Amino acid sequence: MDENFLINASNISLEIEQRQILNNISLQVAKEQIVTLIGPNGAGKTSLVKIVLGLVKPSSGTVTLRKNLRVGYMPQRLHIDPSMPVSVDRFLKLAVNANRSEIGGVLKEVGASALLNSQLHSLSGGELQRVLLARALIQAPQLLVLDEPVQGVDVNGQAELYRLIENIRTRHKCGILLVSHDLHLVMSATDEVICLNQHVCCHGHPEQVSNDPAYLELFGKKDAETLAVYTHHHNHSHDLGGDIVEKREK
Amino acid sequence: MADFIIRALLAGLMVAIIAGPLGCFVVWRRMSYFGDTLAHSALFGIALGLILDISLQLSVIVACMLLAVALVMMENRRGLSTDTILGILAHSSLALGLVMISFTDNQINLMAYLFGDLLTVSWNDLIWIGVSVCIVLGVLFANWNRLLTITLHQELAQVEGLNVTRLRLLLMLLIALIVAVSMKVVGVLLITSLLIIPPACARAFSKTPESMSVMASIVGCIAVCGGLAASWFWDTPTGPSIVVMTSLLFIFSRVAVSGEKG
Numbered sequence: 190m191d192e193n194f195l196i197n198a199s200n201i202s203l204e205i206e207q208r209q210i211l212n213n214i215s216l217q218v219a220k221e222q223i224v225t226l227i228g229p230n231g232a233g234k235t236s237l238v239k240i241v242l243g244l245v246k247p248s249s250g251t252v253t254l255r256k257n258l259r260v261g262y263m264p265q266r267l268h269i270d271p272s273m274p275v276s277v278d279r280f281l282k283l284a285v286n287a288n289r290s291e292i293g294g295v296l297k298e299v300g301a302s303a304l305l306n307s308q309l310h311s312l313s314g315g316e317l318q319r320v321l322l323a324r325a326l327i328q329a330p331q332l333l334v335l336d337e338p339v340q341g342v343d344v345n346g347q348a349e350l351y352r353l354i355e356n357i358r359t360r361h362k363c364g365i366l367l368v369s370h371d372l373h374l375v376m377s378a379t380d381e382v383i384c385l386n387q388h389v390c391c392h393g394h395p396e397q398v399s400n401d402p403a404y405l406e407l408f409g410k411k412d413a414e415t416l417a418v419y420t421h422h423h424n425h426s427h428d429l430g431g432d433i434v435e436k437r438e439k
Numbered sequence: 440m441a442d443f444i445i446r447a448l449l450a451g452l453m454v455a456i457i458a459g460p461l462g463c464f465v466v467w468r469r470m471s472y473f474g475d476t477l478a479h480s481a482l483f484g485i486a487l488g489l490i491l492d493i494s495l496q497l498s499v500i501v502a503c504m505l506l507a508v509a510l511v512m513m514e515n516r517r518g519l520s521t522d523t524i525l526g527i528l529a530h531s532s533l534a535l536g537l538v539m540i541s542f543t544d545n546q547i548n549l550m551a552y553l554f555g556d557l558l559t560v561s562w563n564d565l566i567w568i569g570v571s572v573c574i575v576l577g578v579l580f581a582n583w584n585r586l587l588t589i590t591l592h593q594e595l596a597q598v599e600g601l602n603v604t605r606l607r608l609l610l611m612l613l614i615a616l617i618v619a620v621s622m623k624v625v626g627v628l629l630i631t632s633l634l635i636i637p638p639a640c641a642r643a644f645s646k647t648p649e650s651m652s653v654m655a656s657i658v659g660c661i662a663v664c665g666g667l668a669a670s671w672f673w674d675t676p677t678g679p680s681i682v683v684m685t686s687l688l689f690i691f692s693r694v695a696v697s698g699e700k701g
Contacts, residue, residue: 239594242594242598243597243598244594244597244598260598262594262595262598262599264592264594264595267591267592267595269591270466270467270468270469272466272467272638272639272642273467273590273591273648274642274645274646274647274648274650274651275587275591275647275648276646276647279647279648280591283584283587283588283591284599285588285596285599285600285601286599286600308646324595328599334598
């Protein structure tokens with residue numbers, strides 16, 4: 190095994206009430222590597238992330254973490270009851286391994302300095318995502334696990350957030366496991382894309398198609414550089430039940 | 440002033456002080472139905488105590504805590520929602536308690552358990568309440584930040600290394616203990632209101648979890664004093680009077696908030 194590995198999950202399967210959620214999935218994240226997990230709804234992306242984080246036990250397979258690995262986790266959403274008064278500052282200080290002197294710096298890095306004294310429940314979707322990212326960063330992670338970090342953020346904001354994540358990798362020298370909600374658009378800095386639909390459909394390098402005209406029109410030159418179109422080469426398709434249907438030769 | 444009113448005041452104030460921070464967690468975590476379920480099971484504890492001929496305080500505490508443990512264990516099961524499980528446990532334990540009481544020879548005053556009997560608090564009761572309140576206050580203080588963290592995001596807390604299941608069980612046991620000892624103050628049917636209404640009054644005026652807790656305690660204390668005064672001067676039932684006071688304070692807090700905004 191590569192000695193640079195942060196996390197190594199091998200032959201993971203998950204079955205809940207006789208339903209196969211994940212089937213024999215292997216995945217590695219190495220130091221300073223960005224791995225993007227894509228797949229349709231119900232593909233088991235979040236389940237896989239939870240297994241990697243140790244929140245859910247797989248039915249079979251093993252997850253090996255690097256010794257003393259510090260993990261920063263950015264959950265998909267934060268449902269905070271509006272009856273709970275908590276400021277952003279307090280929320281960050283509550284992080285179990287928080288380095289409190291870093292709060293100002295980390296907030297600045299994610300572009301949320303102005304939010305320090307805001308109440309958590311008053312934040313917009315995009316602001317909350319930034320604060321959650323700050324919370325993950327404040328633990329000086331070696332591995333960042335980001336579950337749909339751009340959810341609820343508009344298209345321009347998405348590109349900006351992706352650029353931010355890319356910079357984080359270089360600055361903090363951490364590996365990143367990213368779950369993306371979009372099947373075709375991934376961060377261009379991704380080293381490895383894994384397309385998941387209960388099993389690994391395909392994986393590989395994202396294609397650098399930043400010159401695709403339709404795509405440039407959508408994002409503009411600058412933003413387009415942070416995103417890439419991922420072209421799939423599936424040798425099979427799925428029926429409604431998720432079962433594999435082999436493609437027939439024409 | 441009469442001795443009994445001093446005891447009643449002390450018991451009420453102690454319960455109100457601890458109900459502030461504990462009630463905040465009940466509100467933040469949307470556990471009000473859980474509080475109700477615990478309260479219902481307290482009556483089962485009374486029946487158990489009468490049949491086994493042991494201290495009623497003790498048997499109620501044991502019954503509430505057993506129920507809390509049962510709930511934590513059942514919560515992770517799939518199939519039925521927590522809501523339904525709580526409903527089943529609440530009403531089964533209440534009904535079972537009533538049936539069991541009918542088998543004993545004791546002529547107990549059911550109304551006292553259902554709506555509280557603050558004016559008959561004995562020194563012995565006061566000791567039970569005092570010790571319980573001190574324990575809960577201490578444990579709450581020692582685990583405050585951890586409990587806030589699991590309330591904000593359970594899985595985030597778990598990834599950060601907290602033992603979420605243990606902390607949740609701890610919080611439930613604390614609530615169970617306070618519900619059990621405060622039965623004397625407002626009774627089985629009204630306990631949850633003492634946990635929920637003061638934090639609801641405090642919410643609009645607080646910017647931190649701590650200020651909300653302290654303010655909720657103060658609101659609770661005012662309600663206890665007001666309720667006891669009403670009971671003293673107009674001979675109203677004490678427990679319900681306290682709850683009516685919290686409701687009035689809640690209405691005042693709403694009016695004050697809309698006044699500030701308008």
